[in-house]
Amino acid sequence: MMNELVHHIDVNDDDEEVEVEPDHSASLPRSNQQNSASSSSRHCKRNADTNIQKEITKAFGEMISESIDQLKAITNSLVKGSEPRPDIAAELPKMDLSINDQIKAPRLILEKASDERTFLTLDGAMRKAFVLLLFGAREL
Incomplete structure (x- = not known):
């Protein structure tokens, strides 16, 4: 009687039949x-x-x-x-600029790469005029 299978157990509303073995309770459902x-x-x-x-x-x-x-x-x-750019600093005393202007000029010249390139390509009076233009543009 222990090994008998139970038949026709209604598990859900679909009237599905499931067989259950009561002796094997150790097996995983x-x-x-x-x-x-x-x-x-x-x-x-x-x-x-x-x-x-x-x-x-x-x-x-x-x-x-x-x-x-x-x-x-x-x-x-x-x-x-x-x-510091010694090549620029070396050119400033040749322009007859005041000491204060010689101190300010490198900062203005190096502020923009294009100004630095322009300064280095100019000579003599043109170089001095360019620096004076930078001072004037700075004052505006």
Whole structure:
């Protein structure tokens, strides 16, 4: 009597018949088997998500490192551009400028790369006129 199968148990409204073995209560019901498979699937998905997060973190770190390198290069070029230019400073006393004007002129000349190039291409009186124009433009 213990090994008898129970027939015709109405589990839901669809009149579906299910056979149940009362002696085998240790075996997992179908819903528990599905939960186990679902749990395993979630575990694999969790591992995949963790791997993706690690890859994203690594890529982000590399991007930040590259950005820092680029910022250093930009900073170095800006600092290098503001270094004293002895070639410009050496030309200023030849123009009969006052000491104050000789101090102000390099800053004005180096303010724009185009002004620096223009200053270096001009000679004598033209160079002095250009510097005086920079002083006049600065006063406006």
